[in-house]
Amino acid sequence: MSEPLKTGAQGPAPHHPAPRRPALAVWLPLVLFTAFLALVIYGLVRPGDREVASTFIGKPLPAFDLPPGSDERPGLDSAHFASGHPRLLNVFASWCVPCIAESPQLAQLAAAGVEIDGVAIRDRKDDLARFLLANGNPYARIGKDDLSKVQMGIGSSGVPETFVVDAHGVIRYQHIGAIMPDDVAMILGKLKEAGLKNAGLKEAEK
Amino acid sequence: MIAELGLAALWMAAALAALQLIAGALALRPRGAALRGVIRPVAMMQGVLVALAFAALIWLFVTTDLSVKLVAENSHSAKPMIFKIAGAWGNHEGSMLLWVTIMSLGGAFVALVEKRLAEDTLIATLAGQAFVSLGFYAFLLLSSNPFERLPQPAPEGAGLNPLLQDIGLAFHPPTLYVGYVGLSIAFSFAVGALVTRDVGPAFARAMRPWVLGAWIFLTLGITAGSYWAYYTLGWGGWWFWDPVENASLMPWLAATALLHSVSVLAARNALRAWTVMLGVVAFSMSMVGTFLVRSGILTSVHAFAVDPTRGSFILILLAIYIGGALLLFGLRASTVTEGARFAFVSREASLVFNNVMLCGILGIVLVGTLYPLLTEAFGVKVSVGPPYFNPVSAIFAFPMIVVMAVGPLLRWKDDGARRVAPVLAIPALVALGGAGAAFAAHVALLPALGLGLGGGLAVASLLPLRGRNLRRTPLPTWGMVISHFGLAVALLGMASEAAFSIEKLAALNPGESRQVGPYALSLDRIDPVAGPNWTALQATVSARYAGGAPVVLNPQARTFANPPGTRTESALLTRWNGQLYVVLGEEGEDGRWQMRFWWKPFVPLIWLGGLLVGFGGLLALIGRVARDVKRLVAVDKIAFRRERQGR
Numbered sequence: 067m068s069e070p071l072k073t074g075a076q077g078p079a080p081h082h083p084a085p086r087r088p089a090l091a092v093w094l095p096l097v098l099f100t101a102f103l104a105l106v107i108y109g110l111v112r113p114g115d116r117e118v119a120s121t122f123i124g125k126p127l128p129a130f131d132l133p134p135g136s137d138e139r140p141g142l143d144s145a146h147f148a149s150g151h152p153r154l155l156n157v158f159a160s161w162c163v164p165c166i167a168e169s170p171q172l173a174q175l176a177a178a179g180v181e182i183d184g185v186a187i188r189d190r191k192d193d194l195a196r197f198l199l200a201n202g203n204p205y206a207r208i209g210k211d212d213l214s215k216v217q218m219g220i221g222s223s224g225v226p227e228t229f230v231v232d233a234h235g236v237i238r239y240q241h242i243g244a245i246m247p248d249d250v251a252m253i254l255g256k257l258k259e260a261g262l263k264n265a266g267l268k269e270a271e272k
Numbered sequence: 273m274i275a276e277l278g279l280a281a282l283w284m285a286a287a288l289a290a291l292q293l294i295a296g297a298l299a300l301r302p303r304g305a306a307l308r309g310v311i312r313p314v315a316m317m318q319g320v321l322v323a324l325a326f327a328a329l330i331w332l333f334v335t336t337d338l339s340v341k342l343v344a345e346n347s348h349s350a351k352p353m354i355f356k357i358a359g360a361w362g363n364h365e366g367s368m369l370l371w372v373t374i375m376s377l378g379g380a381f382v383a384l385v386e387k388r389l390a391e392d393t394l395i396a397t398l399a400g401q402a403f404v405s406l407g408f409y410a411f412l413l414l415s416s417n418p419f420e421r422l423p424q425p426a427p428e429g430a431g432l433n434p435l436l437q438d439i440g441l442a443f444h445p446p447t448l449y450v451g452y453v454g455l456s457i458a459f460s461f462a463v464g465a466l467v468t469r470d471v472g473p474a475f476a477r478a479m480r481p482w483v484l485g486a487w488i489f490l491t492l493g494i495t496a497g498s499y500w501a502y503y504t505l506g507w508g509g510w511w512f513w514d515p516v517e518n519a520s521l522m523p524w525l526a527a528t529a530l531l532h533s534v535s536v537l538a539a540r541n542a543l544r545a546w547t548v549m550l551g552v553v554a555f556s557m558s559m560v561g562t563f564l565v566r567s568g569i570l571t572s573v574h575a576f577a578v579d580p581t582r583g584s585f586i587l588i589l590l591a592i593y594i595g596g597a598l599l600l601f602g603l604r605a606s607t608v609t610e611g612a613r614f615a616f617v618s619r620e621a622s623l624v625f626n627n628v629m630l631c632g633i634l635g636i637v638l639v640g641t642l643y644p645l646l647t648e649a650f651g652v653k654v655s656v657g658p659p660y661f662n663p664v665s666a667i668f669a670f671p672m673i674v675v676m677a678v679g680p681l682l683r684w685k686d687d688g689a690r691r692v693a694p695v696l697a698i699p700a701l702v703a704l705g706g707a708g709a710a711f712a713a714h715v716a717l718l719p720a721l722g723l724g725l726g727g728g729l730a731v732a733s734l735l736p737l738r739g740r741n742l743r744r745t746p747l748p749t750w751g752m753v754i755s756h757f758g759l760a761v762a763l764l765g766m767a768s769e770a771a772f773s774i775e776k777l778a779a780l781n782p783g784e785s786r787q788v789g790p791y792a793l794s795l796d797r798i799d800p801v802a803g804p805n806w807t808a809l810q811a812t813v814s815a816r817y818a819g820g821a822p823v824v825l826n827p828q829a830r831t832f833a834n835p836p837g838t839r840t841e842s843a844l845l846t847r848w849n850g851q852l853y854v855v856l857g858e859e860g861e862d863g864r865w866q867m868r869f870w871w872k873p874f875v876p877l878i879w880l881g882g883l884l885v886g887f888g889g890l891l892a893l894i895g896r897v898a899r900d901v902k903r904l905v906a907v908d909k910i911a912f913r914r915e916r917q918g919r
Binding site: 105 | 508512545552556590591595599602605645657658775777857868
């Protein structure tokens with residue numbers, strides 16, 4: 067967004083006339099704007115909701131042990147994912163706007179009996195507590211991932227993302243972006259595929 | 273009947289805008305001199321007609337005319353009158369009509385009062401304004417007609433959403449809009465000057481009051497919006513870096529840079545290309561922000577299914593206007609870049625630095641806002657938040673604040689660093705001492721730097737007044753001092769909030785108490801209360817400051833039945849040295865109530881600072897306009913005398 071200082075800010079002393087030559091930099095704003103347009107047009111016409119297959123699907127979770135992100139919930143370690151029934155792993159943060167949009171759907175899933183574990187990315191305890199107070203707390207456990215280590219380790223690159231993990235701790239499905247109201251049934255379906263009995267089928271058959 | 277009148281007025285205004293554009297283009301040719309007299313009256317008439325259309329829409333909302341689709345969807349006969357009126361612009365179509373109204377009234381106002389500008393440039397400016405308005409008329413008339421009728425009048429309106437009935441929500445958007453759209457005038461000025469190749473001090477003096485006016489509204493709008501979010505959302509945060517906030521911040525950053533560039537151009541005939549470019553960029557940012565918020569392209573994957581035509585329409589307007597203006601700038605910049613020269617240490621150079629830093633922050637905010645879109649192009653959806661925005665924008669903001677302390681003390685054109693160094697010793701000591709003390713008290717790096725720099729700038733911003741006769745100091749100088757001081761105050765508030773806030777989450781039974789910072793707080797009782805359209809649980813909390821007399825606070829958790837929703841009503845207690853912020857949460861399983869308390873030392877300084885910044889702008893505007901009026905009166909007097917003496 068900058069532009070040439072043709073006025074001699076770093077040029078010679080005040081009484082040197084500068085050579086008059088149009089700098090290429092005057093085209094910079096137009097170039098930047100064209101890039102912006104290209105990006106936005108792409109954003110408008112792109113086919114919505116392509117599934118990006120993660121390379122981590124079908125692989126077990128890496129070993130990790132995260133400290134608790136909230137005083138009301140235990141921390142999160144990879145051992146308890148081998149607990150014998152499938153669950154959701156939700157990567158989120160208090161500073162993430164789409165996560166707020168996602169919270170009613172997580173609450174719906176939790177009400178349907180799904181166990182949801184949270185990984186809070188680069189977050190502070192007080193911010194988290196505030197976020198959970200404002201948007202509800204659907205999590206069974208919350209781990210604090212201050213350096214995005216776990217996030218990288220499971221192939222997640224942003225917030226929010228949600229993983230379906232089966233009874234043996236193997237990643238079965240990765241949902242990128244917020245879980246929207248019409249994704250809930252699909253997520254429940256994925257959990258069922260991963261071996262979940264009796265979870266909120268009423269919700270799914272709406 | 274009224275709806276049809278409004279629509280007809282809108283069509284006629286659009287026709288006049290087309291006439292204004294064509295006549296303006298022809299009048300600039302050598303053979304079009306006959307058309308010169310047409311432009312001003314047409315611009316004024318256009319403003320009158322649009323104002324009529326807008327008044328018609330307000331009338332339809334006041335009378336709750338349910339045969340009009342927009343009213344039926346967004347209003348209700350049982351709404352309080354103030355929210356009926358505000359409902360007129362609290363929706364897409366109405367807000368677009370407000371947009372066009374402000375734009376055309378701005379053009380009409382320029383036609384009415386602008387006397388400084390060269391006639392050719394004024395014609396080009398009004399033609400530019402008509403050109404931009406035309407696109408928005410087309411948008412309104414072709415794809416979002418606010419006056420559309422229903423085949424059958426609705427029995428009752430649908431819009432009685434209590435969550436949207438908030439006085440802050442009613443008047444915050446128009447304030448911001450005046451700022452947003454006021455920048456369109458600066459845009460037209462810049463385009464007009466490029467067309468006539470007339471970028472000089474006279475043009476800058478003519479443009480300056482319009483930029484100032486828009487900038488004042490933007491400043492106040494952002495300040496009010498931040499406070500509104502702070503007290504309604506109930507989580508103690510005052511800035512969230514979400515796309516809607518960024519959409520209002522970006523034009524402000526560009527407008528701030530523009531304001532300073534215009535001053536350099538007016539005083540020293542330098543920074544010509546900068547001024548014109550920023551004039552284009554500032555309004556571009558208004559449009560980009562509006563596009564991002566309206567199109568829903570950023571919030572979620574599916575949002576665009578809402579109404580793809582709207583987003584595409586605004587996008588086409590963006591491409592035509594911004595693309596066209598930047599193309600014109602590229603073609604003409606080589607002919608306007610020459611300006612007066614200056615040395616490396618001079619007031620101009622400090623203002624160039626300020627421009628670069630403001631543009632840097634602007635770029636960072638824009639990239640951060642578009643980041644989800646950018647990464648989605650590579651198949652991932654990511655959102656960035658404060659962990660990115662805060663440190664990265666500070667990298668640009670802090671050096672800028674240092675230069676802000678020095679810049680106003682420098683002479684134009686050429687100065688020696690040695691001359692100002694002794695004067696700056698005191699603020700430098702304050703800054704270093706403040707940052708050092710904060711750092712020693714284990715405050716994090718950014719807030720500590722903010723405290724130091726805020727203190728240093730507060731002292732330095734007053735230095736331009738030293739040695740002056742305060743009663744004869746011109747108003748624009750006072751304005752600059754007060755605005756810069758206001759920014760220092762706001763910065764101190766932000767840094768203090770980040771550094772010293774105390775937060776307590778407590779589960780209390782009635783009768784229990786907690787100590788939060790200097791306050792002893794006890795939960796006395798919880799009562800159910802009922803409002804006009806909500807029921808609530810209300811806590812009665814008594815707060816004693818440092819053992820003083822108790823003050824009662826009543827935070828509520830409100831539940832609305834229709835449509836269902838809950839809202840926390842936080843309770844605030846403001847003292848000179850900070851704010852106590854209390855939120856009532858849910859009842860726990862053990863029957864205790866979750867309460868959240870914050871003690872935020874000096875947090876009100878954030879908004880006080882914002883108000884001071886705006887007030888400084890207002891003083892500068894009054895000073896400039898008064899001087900213009902004086903000059904005009906003097907010119908008239910001389911002409912009158914000459915006439916009497918028969919010359």
